[in-house]
Amino acid sequence: MMDLYELTMAQAFWSAGMAELPSTFSLFTRSLPRRRGYLVAAGLDDCLSWLERLSFGPQELSSLEQLGIFPTKFLDWLGDLRFQGDVRAVREGTVVFPDEPLLEVDAPLAVAQMAETYLLNQATVQTTLATKVSRCRQAARGRPLAEFGFRHAQGLDAGMKVARVCRLVGVEATSNVAGALEYGLGVSGTMAHSFVQAHEDEVSALRNLAEALGPRATLLVDTFNTERGIAAAVQVASEMRVRGVEVAAIRLDSGDLDQLSRLARHALDGAGLFTVKVIVTGGLDEYRIAELTAGPDPAPIDSFGVGSAMVVSADAPLTDTVYKLVSCSGRPVRKTSSGKVTLPGPKQVWRSPGFAGDLLALRDEAAPSDAHRPLLELVMREGQRTEAGRRSLAESSSHHAGEIASLPAELTDLEAPAPFPLRLSPELEALVARMDRSQI
Amino acid sequence: MMDLYELTMAQAFWSAGMAELPSTFSLFTRSLPRRRGYLVAAGLDDCLSWLERLSFGPQELSSLEQLGIFPTKFLDWLGDLRFQGDVRAVREGTVVFPDEPLLEVDAPLAVAQMAETYLLNQATVQTTLATKVSRCRQAARGRPLAEFGFRHAQGLDAGMKVARVCRLVGVEATSNVAGALEYGLGVSGTMAHSFVQAHEDEVSALRNLAEALGPRATLLVDTFNTERGIAAAVQVASEMRVRGVEVAAIRLDSGDLDQLSRLARHALDGAGLFTVKVIVTGGLDEYRIAELTAGPDPAPIDSFGVGSAMVVSADAPLTDTVYKLVSCSGRPVRKTSSGKVTLPGPKQVWRSPGFAGDLLALRDEAAPSDAHRPLLELVMREGQRTEAGRRSLAESSSHHAGEIASLPAELTDLEAPAPFPLRLSPELEALVARMDRSQI
Structure with missing residues (x-):
């Protein structure tokens, strides 16, 4: 899981005798994706697992040899390579903003460079999806929400990581059986249109489903005509109730979900089926959900099943993450490319209570006040996870819940969130000014 | 890799004695993603491999048992299950349109239903990405294009599948070493900004790179100021040339790529470095590339490195694929949900030469003319791949090249492609009308 240029760079550093120079790389986002007021940091655990495993086995070295571009001595050097550096990172589930490092790697130049593709891939997809799920x-x-999107996720890994970030962000359930088992979510499943289609008529289909699944049965009512489907579901739910079984829910998957949910609720209540729930699915995202839950008389919906638009973060599928060298041999460095300027030096982010504003400082600066807390913590020392690097997903999920509880409403607006104030510390400002003057 | 509702459906079919009913499911798209005039079918090989492997081992059965929702006898039935059905599919690399099946599965009802999530996941991500790469x-x-996007792909599987569809669509190279080795692409890598930053000055950095990599060296010139970077690269390339080594290229990664590529070409030509190429990267997608290659005096760019926007299909990350029951026990079925109507029965797509229009027919209808060719072919019979199911990626890639060569320009317009004419056969029309009358 590496790009060629990381290996050619390693080779070039190795040729120039620079492979072992101490360096710091910083992984951060350059901007917020559109309409986002914040990001939810995610993916650290997978990044650390990869660094723990980083090594080139005989098969990999032989594949690289076949490319015919690497000297044998360099391949020998690769064969001995392990990750023995340090990693500082923000906790998963933390709310973060552009220019704030999600993680920093301190390691020999050539080794730290090699981690770029994997670390970016996992930090980017998981942060992008955690942010979307949070919205x-x-x-x-x-x-409650349930995640139903594995089928439309961009590949199998993304499908699994959607379940992971759902657990992180506090979503109750997923339809993905493997994801639920792996990451400790509830597992949720309803029924398929095919079940109704496979029967001669809709009432027989719903009756067969209710008999097979009992209190787990969720009756999908839109295969043909939703109003008739609701009537059929109420009929079957009433029959089951006479026999002492309460089905779980009616599910609406198309049409005017606001109007149909009111119709379904009214029909269920009219039959005394007060505890049978109304679940809606079908083309939902945060914008559509917000419409359905808004106002003094929101649609009587008990839970949402959210799929495709959420699992690819359809309105903003990309987060502009980068992994950049910020220090080499103790010397702070930066990039000044047009539109892609980066800030020099290893950093720390200091957060004041209530999201009043963050301070981006050089790593070794003192705390700006007793009220500020540092976001980056040491999660890996000399290639071994620290205690902070071994947090469970459940702990990260609790941490995230605390973050969201204290997030001001202006940052969570779905359409036009307020910009978040990030200041640079005077020392960081002074370093940038010094480097500007000497044109580095 | 399965959603819970597929298992609960299987359980309900099994309880109702319907699990073994012969059925046909059809996988197709309901609409074209925005601005697309066509789709490139992809993902079949992975779908067939999954069907070949489909079985529940002791560990999986024990995980399912722990969910506490499945009867033991049903789990026994799952333990014996294998895929022994038939699959018909269009060849990978074929240009397809909405409502045309990408594949159809003939299998017992409960088994065919279980394949939904995996088949949709792989057909969707690979078709979405193949279409974007084709654009x-x-x-x-x-x-030439090179794919540089692994770092920003939505997860590891998507990162690998990007390389796969690049091979299918005819992209020359990828930066992804594993992808290149797995799928037989060229591997391409340049250099990182970190290499320049790690040196005291830009000229020394470019010189060290050129010395380490010789004719493979691509000099990245935008770390600080691109005009000065171009001058430094020309100086180093000229020094190397005196020593008999021609570096590969200059790479531009930011700024006004049209203007800077002209500047770079002019500077290289002025120094007699006519064979040193100009490569551009940085935020490219089909719209930006088209601007750079348009008109009578296009930018003098030799190749493009394309990353993030391509590998997540940023402007249209989702394709509206579905997997629907179309026949059960020999009886054609359909859905008439609001906005989500499907067409009944197993199908065949007949294509006339030159993309003049396709005919969507029932599977067993005769060819409409000698000039029409059928798109769906038998790729798996009773769970075993046929010869057509064993085509190599290289064969599919050649097939795709033929497809693209004959595609009319109005379908490939990047902004406003013409709609493609798809007609229903009279028999299919008559079946729909019959079902309308009997309200099924």
Whole structure:
């Protein structure tokens, strides 16, 4: 899981006798994706696992040899390579903003460079998806969500990582069986249109489903005509109730979900089926969910099943993450490319209470006040995870819940969030000015 | 790799004695993603491999048992399950349109239903990405492309599948070493900004790189100021040339790429470095590439490195694929949900030469004319791949090249492609009308 240029760079550093120079790389985002007021940091655990495993086995070295571009002595050097550096990172689930490092790697130049592709891949996809899922939760205003999107995720790994970030962000359930088992979410499943289609008529289909699944049965009512489907579901739910079984829910998957949910609730209540829930699915994202939960008389929906638009972060599928050298041999460095300027030096982010504003400082600066807390913590020392590097997903999820609880409303607006104030410390400002003057 | 509802459906079919009913499911798209005039079918090989492997081992059965929702006898039935059905599919690399099946599965109802999540996941991500890559190739108007996007792909599987569809669509190279080795692409790598930053000055950095990599060296010139970077690169390339080594290229990664590429070409030509290439990267997609290659005096760019926007299909990250029951026990079925109507029955797509229009027919209808060819072919019979199911990626890539060569320009327009004419056969029309009348 590496790009060629990381290996050619390693080779060039090795040729120039620079491979072992101490260096710091910083992984951060250059900007917020559109309409986002914040990001949810995610992916650290996978990044650390990869660094722990980093090595080139005989098969990999032989594949690289076949490319015919690497000297044998360099391949020998690769064969001995392990990651023995330090990593500082923000906790998973932390709310972060552009220019704030998600993680920093201190390691020999050639080794730290090699981690670029994997670390970016996992930090980017998981942060992008955690942020999207967080927005959907905001929009649901306390109603439970279930994630139904594996089928439309961009590949199998993304499908699994969606389940992971759902656990992180506090989504109750996923349809993905492997994801639920791996990451400790509830598992949720309803029924397929095929079940109704496979029967001669809709009532027989719903009856067969209710009999097979009992209190787990969720009756999908839109295969043909939703109003008739609701009537059929109420009929079957009433029959089951007479026999002492309460089905779980009615599910609406198309049409005017606001109007149909009111119709379904009214029909269920009219039959005394007060505890049978109304679940909606079908093309939902945070914008659509917010419409359904808004106002003094929101749609009577008990929970949302969210799929495709959430699992690819359809309105903003990309987060502009980069992994940049900020220090080499103790010397702070930066890039001044047009539109892609980076800030020099290893850093720390200091956060004041209530998200009043963050301070981006050089790593070794003192705390700006007793009220500020540092976001970056040592998670790996000399290639071994520290205690902070071994946090469980459940702990990260609790941490995230605390973050969201204290996030001001202006940052969570779905359409036009307020910009978040990030200041540079005077020392960082002075370093930038010094480097500007000497044109580095 | 399965959603819970597929298992609960299987359980419900099994309880109702319907699990073994012969059925056909069809995988197709309901609409074209925005601005697309066509789709490139991809992902079949992974779908067939999954069907070949489909089985529940002791560990999986024990995980399912722990969920506490499945009867033991049903789990026994799952333990014996293998895929022994038939699959018909269009060849990978084929140009396809909405409502045309990418594949159809004939299998017992409960088994065919279980394949939904995996087949959709792989067909969707690979078709979405193959289509995006195809658009970038159209925009490059014959200039080579290299794929540099693994770091920003949505996860590791997507990162690998990007390389796969690049091979399918005819992209020359990828930066992804594992992807290049797995799928037989060229591997391409340049240099990192970190290499320049790690040195005291830019000229020394470029010189060290050129010395380490010789004719493979691509000099990245935008770390600080691109005009000065170009001058430094020309100086180093000239020094190397005196020593008999021609470096490969200059790479531009930011700024006004049209203007800077002209500047770079002019500076290289002025120094007699006519064979040193100009490569551009940085925020490219099909729209930006098309601007750079348009008109009578296009930018003098030799090749494009394309990353993030391509590998997540940023402007249209989702394709609206579905997997629907179309036949059960020999009876054609459909869905008439609001906005989500599907067409009944197993199908065949008949294509006339030159993309004049396709005919969507029932599977067993005769060819409409000698000039029409059928798109769906039998790729798996009773769980075993046929010869057509064993095509190599190289064969599929050749097939795709033929498809693209005959595609009319109005379908490849990047902004406003013409709609493609798809007609239904009279028999399919008559079946729909019959079902409308009987309200099924």
